[in-house]
Amino acid sequence: MLQRWRLDLSAVLLYFALGAMFSAVPRYVHEDLGGTRALSGFSVSVFFLAAVLTRPIAGRMVDRYGGRPCILGGSLLVALGMVAMTAATAIPAVLALRFTQGVAGSAFYVAAVTASTDIAGPARRASAVSQLSFAIYLGFALGPAVGERLADIGFKAAWLALGAVAAIASAVAVSVPETRPVSGRERTLRSTGYRFGFLHPVAVLPGLTLLALGVGYVSVTSQSALYARAVGIGSSSSLFGAYAITILVVRLVAGRLADRIGPVNVMFPGMAALVSGCSVWSLVQSPVSAYAGAVLIGAGWALVFPALTAWLAARVSDAERGAAIGSLVAFMDAGQGMGGYAVGAIADRFGFGWAFALPAALALCGTVVLMLAVRRYRDEYRAGAFAAADTAP
Numbered sequence: 001m002l003q004r005w006r007l008d009l010s011a012v013l014l015y016f017a018l019g020a021m022f023s024a025v026p027r028y029v030h031e032d033l034g035g036t037r038a039l040s041g042f043s044v045s046v047f048f049l050a051a052v053l054t055r056p057i058a059g060r061m062v063d064r065y066g067g068r069p070c071i072l073g074g075s076l077l078v079a080l081g082m083v084a085m086t087a088a089t090a091i092p093a094v095l096a097l098r099f100t101q102g103v104a105g106s107a108f109y110v111a112a113v114t115a116s117t118d119i120a121g122p123a124r125r126a127s128a129v130s131q132l133s134f135a136i137y138l139g140f141a142l143g144p145a146v147g148e149r150l151a152d153i154g155f156k157a158a159w160l161a162l163g164a165v166a167a168i169a170s171a172v173a174v175s176v177p178e179t180r181p182v183s184g185r186e187r188t189l190r191s192t193g194y195r196f197g198f199l200h201p202v203a204v205l206p207g208l209t210l211l212a213l214g215v216g217y218v219s220v221t222s223q224s225a226l227y228a229r230a231v232g233i234g235s236s237s238s239l240f241g242a243y244a245i246t247i248l249v250v251r252l253v254a255g256r257l258a259d260r261i262g263p264v265n266v267m268f269p270g271m272a273a274l275v276s277g278c279s280v281w282s283l284v285q286s287p288v289s290a291y292a293g294a295v296l297i298g299a300g301w302a303l304v305f306p307a308l309t310a311w312l313a314a315r316v317s318d319a320e321r322g323a324a325i326g327s328l329v330a331f332m333d334a335g336q337g338m339g340g341y342a343v344g345a346i347a348d349r350f351g352f353g354w355a356f357a358l359p360a361a362l363a364l365c366g367t368v369v370l371m372l373a374v375r376r377y378r379d380e381y382r383a384g385a386f387a388a389a390d391t392a393p
Helices: 002-032 037-065 068-087 091-120 122-153 155-173 184-192 201-230 237-261 264-283 287-313 318-350 357-376 378-382
Strands: none
Touching (some): 002 155, 002 237, 037 091, 037 201, 037 318, 091 318, 201 237, 264 287, 287 318
């Protein structure tokens, strides 16, 4: 239990700093450096593009060497990237630093999620992922609003303050012990290599679902600062807050619910909520609909991700769990990496109504892909950890 609290505290601090960057960096690119809305969105998405390239590699590193090096090194590299932002006075430099932070955040995230499932064991994996996610989104609940305030004071001061927070996260991570036991079978796998390619094959179909949902997720984080002003809210702090608080509240119960009644019975209501939220942002643009859409998207994301991660973890061996989770979240990052730029580019040309039609349509397609994944693996899954509770959609 103490191990989990240390890990969660480190995650809270690190994702507070990263969450603040999600609101401050687009403003910096747009207001100080003269970038377009598309480039403002890309300054967020490039973080996830870096993660796409490194998540599967990070997963294999966790399986082979343990999670502690990635947790420590990732948090420290994020802190150094924050400080280096003080010297970034051109958009390419900002994008390069955000890419570096994406690599570092990728390593930390895969190691942290894998460690949480190691600690929890088969019967409580969804709860463990939910608890870690709660810690992460507690940081996100506070980070973007603080990022807005720090940006109002001055961008260089903001980067230094956030660098200090990330450094504290790294200091806390020093006390997190290694959680990956090394069995004889794992030693063999680590010495001979895996029996699959860059991506774990079991993660492909659920990963495609997260790719589709990632566009909707990043559309909130990358465009809310500009969208809020376009619909008459002003500062996006309250909109970010409503989104993150919804995730926090739903995550309090989502993991336990998935462990109790089965991940499939939690995933599909979450998908419906996310499709509805993106559709609201596309079809109705007003302060009230903006908050309603943010709440629906947040609730959907909070329900889907822990349940889907537990669903995948139950289907792979302990020796391959890091690689499978790394592959899963790489797909999610691909959606986030493409989504920020795509939604911003459509908004530049056609307005936010058409822009948010894209994540709504993709989330609907992701629902169909998830149905195919569940049907394909139905027999194997029912023989696993969640057999008693799971039912096909």
